[in-house]
Amino acid sequence: MIPLYNKEHYIENTLKSVLRQSFQDFEVIVVDDGSSDRSLEAAKRVQSNKIKIITQPNLGVSVARNTGIHHASGTYIAFLDADDIWRENYLETIRTLIEKYPQSDIFVTAYAVHMKNGKINYSLRLVPKTGCLESYWTMLGKGYDFVWTSATVIMREALIKAGCFKPQEKIGQDLDMWARVARNNPRVAYSADICVDYNRAAESNARTRVKIAWAGAFIQDLEEELINPARTVTEIEAIQRKYDKKMTAYIFTSILAGEKKMARKALQNWKGEKNLRNQMLQAGLWAAQLVPKPINAWIYKIRLKVF
Incomplete structure (x- = not known):
C-alpha cells in the first residue's frame, strides 16, 4: 500500500523495487493523494497487472492509507512510502515470519537509513536473528523506530479493529496506528535482516512539511x-x-x-x-x-x- 504525494522523482524506483520481489503473490495499491507534480504520470509509467492506482483529492496521508486498506483484497497490508525501496527478499522474509509466528499481527524487518550527507545508519538488529517479541512497548525509544512504516506489515483485520489511521493527524500517524494495534495484540514478529532502504534525504517528507x-x-x-x-x-x-x-x-x-x-x-x-x-x-x-x-x-x- 503506497500513498503518493509529490514524489515524481522517486515513485518509479519504489514501484520497481516491489515488482522485483522474490515472493510474487501480492497486489500493489497506489493512492495518489492529489499530487500537484507529475507523480501520477510517473507511477503510470510502471506497467504491471499487479498495480492498481487510485486517485483522490489531497486529503492527507492517513486518508490515503485508509483508502488503500479498504480497497485491499489481501489478508496482510504491507506499507511502503513512495520514496523508499524494498530489497528483493523483503516480502519473502515477511512471509517466513507470518508462517513462523502466526500469533503476531505485526511483522517487521530491520532497515537502512540513507542520510542526506551520504551516511548510512541502521535500525536496531536483535539477536536471535528472528523472533517474536511479547511486547511492542518494550522497544520504544531505542534508536530508530523498531516498527517503522516501510518495513512493517500488519494483518488487515487488526488495522480495521484498531480504527485505521486518524485523518486529522499531520505527523506520527503511523506511530499512533501501531500503538493502537499493539493495545489489542502487543506481539511483534521480527527479522534482523536489512530488507528496506529508508530515503531520509527525500525532497518532501513530514520533517520538511510540518x-x-x-x-x-x-x-x-x-x-x-x-x-x-x-x-x-x-x-x-x-x-x-x-x-x-x-x-x-x-x-x-x-x-x-x-x-x-x-x-x-x-x-x-x-x-x-x-x-x-x-x-x-x-x-x-x-x-x-x-x-x-x-x-x-x-x-x-x-x-x-x-x-
Whole structure:
C-alpha cells in the first residue's frame, strides 16, 4: 500500500523495487493523494497487472492509507512510502515470519537509513536473528523506530479493529496506528535482516512539511500507557523514554517556530516519572528559549544530519 504525494522523482524506483520481489503473490495499491507534480504520470509509467492506482483529492496521508486498506483484497497490508525501496527478499522474509509466528499481527524487518550527507545508519538488529517479541512497548525509544512504516506489515483485520489511521493527524500517524494495534495484540514478529532502504534525504517528507513536530495522537497514546496498570516496569521505562523524545522534538520545534508560549505550556504539562534524563532535557529546553533562533536552528540542523 503506497500513498503518493509529490514524489515524481522517486515513485518509479519504489514501484520497481516491489515488482522485483522474490515472493510474487501480492497486489500493489497506489493512492495518489492529489499530487500537484507529475507523480501520477510517473507511477503510470510502471506497467504491471499487479498495480492498481487510485486517485483522490489531497486529503492527507492517513486518508490515503485508509483508502488503500479498504480497497485491499489481501489478508496482510504491507506499507511502503513512495520514496523508499524494498530489497528483493523483503516480502519473502515477511512471509517466513507470518508462517513462523502466526500469533503476531505485526511483522517487521530491520532497515537502512540513507542520510542526506551520504551516511548510512541502521535500525536496531536483535539477536536471535528472528523472533517474536511479547511486547511492542518494550522497544520504544531505542534508536530508530523498531516498527517503522516501510518495513512493517500488519494483518488487515487488526488495522480495521484498531480504527485505521486518524485523518486529522499531520505527523506520527503511523506511530499512533501501531500503538493502537499493539493495545489489542502487543506481539511483534521480527527479522534482523536489512530488507528496506529508508530515503531520509527525500525532497518532501513530514520533517520538511510540518513546522512543529506535534504528534498529538501518539503523544496521547503514550500518556495513557504511562498510567496503564497493565504495563510492566520495563514497558513503562520504554514508554517514558519515547515520550520524552517526542516531547523534546515538539517543544524544540515550537521554540524554533517562535511559539514559546506553547513550548512553556508543554514543559509544564510534561507527564510521567521524573528521572535524570528527562530533567536534563527539560532544563535544556527551558534554556533554549533564551538562545537566539539562528543558534537553535543550527543545532536542530546538525541533529537531523546525525540521526
